[in-house]
Amino acid sequence: MRHRRAVLLALLPALGLLAACTGGGGPGGADGSTVRVAHVPSTLFAPLYVAEARGYFAAQGIKVELRKVRAGQDAVPLAASGKVEAVVAGFSAGLFNGVSQGLGVKVAASMGASTGERPSPTALEVAKRLVAAEKMTDAAGLRGRRIAVAGGAGAAGGYQLAATLRASGLTLKDVTVVNVSIPDMRTALADGGVAAALAPAPFTTAMEAAGVAVPLAVPPKGTTATGVVFSRAFTGKPAARKFLTALRKGAAELQGAGRTSEQNLAILAEATGQSIEVLRNTPPYQWDPQLTPDTGQLMKQQDAYRAAGLLSGKSATADDLVR
Known part of the structure; x- marks a missing residue:
């Protein structure tokens, strides 16, 4: 318990990101109907924006509060401390260090992956x-x-x-x-x-x-370092299942020609603040239709950080990381 508290204390500076969040300021998720999601606007996270714009979360009976943060990988402590239910972000060395030391979060889904093609996103x-x-x-x-x-x-x-x-x-x-x-x-x-x-x-x-x-x-095909992180308390709730169901429907809309459809580009332009003309000329990422966490990539990522001397202590296992 003392070790876990020390991890959270080391990460407390990132909690200042809450001041940069947009959306409601009060507690969310108490009744399971509101899911607070910290994110940095990016086309990497298109399933989130498509699911919201197309009403898939509402169809599941949940309300999603999107809260912008300055640095996605630094927002994981927000989930660990219960400030948000989910973080849609890049996975950093801090995530692996934190999870190996008992930080209360789980990887729940994958997000955008490299195509391995040129031009590349x-x-x-x-x-x-x-x-x-x-x-x-x-x-x-x-x-x-x-x-x-x-x-x-x-x-x-x-x-x-x-x-x-x-x-x-x-x-x-x-x-x-x-x-x-x-x-x-x-x-x-x-x-x-x-x-x-x-x-x-x-x-x-x-x-x-x-x-x-x-x-x-360019990064090899399938390279991914981003996804959805849930707070441990949220992971087992019915709202977590509903959230993922809606998110997967968003991913389904982004398969094949859907990655560059005018309707989806308009949604992404609104969500990211980029012009639709720019997005038309931006190579798209690819998304697994089920947004299944790629444990192989997670283990490779952890190995790369350890080889670079960026991790301390034991390595997290796939079971430690993934819900």
Whole structure:
């Protein structure tokens, strides 16, 4: 119990994120009909927005309060402390450390995964001047270089970078990962602050159009580092089952041509604040229709963080992590 309390105390600074949340300020979920969901607006989480806009949560008899936070992976303590019932976010090294030490959360669903195709919704963008000067053809040329990742090596992007580098025989220890916010990556590449950046669309498109960067590599097909985290108390409630049922209906709408249908793009534009024109030109992610947590990816992610020296103590098992 003392160990678990220490974990929560170490994570308390993230609870300040509540000040940045939107939505009702009072307790939610007490009667099982309201589910408070912390999220960072992103097309990665399209099933959430589609399910809400199409009325699938309402059809299940639950009300969803979407609460925006600044950093999704840092919002997990909100679920552990009962401030929200669910977090739709990236999985960070902190999640694995916390779960292994008794943090009261469970991974309930997966979210967007890489397609492995080009153009890709996420890409390793390398400074164009560097590629031209060194005739760099793959990520192996980045050994010893500075690479920008939002949130740093321990964020979800750190694992995506590790998966992307693996094909070139590199690990996170072979590069210097620098924490740079996504909007600032283009400037960091242009002024030489970093050699490369792992960035999502539409920022990748903007970098390339400006002649600042070129995509050198993309995460392998199926790479995923995001999903839905439930508070342990919420996991067993009927509302949790209803929430997932509605979420899966949202995922079903995003299969095949549904990923780029005009109606779904309009929903995503409203939810993320991006223009529909930008989204039309943004490569989409892919979603498992059942949003089943990918335990294989979770274990690979944990291994990547441990190899980079970002985890302490024992490793969490798949049963520890997944509901």
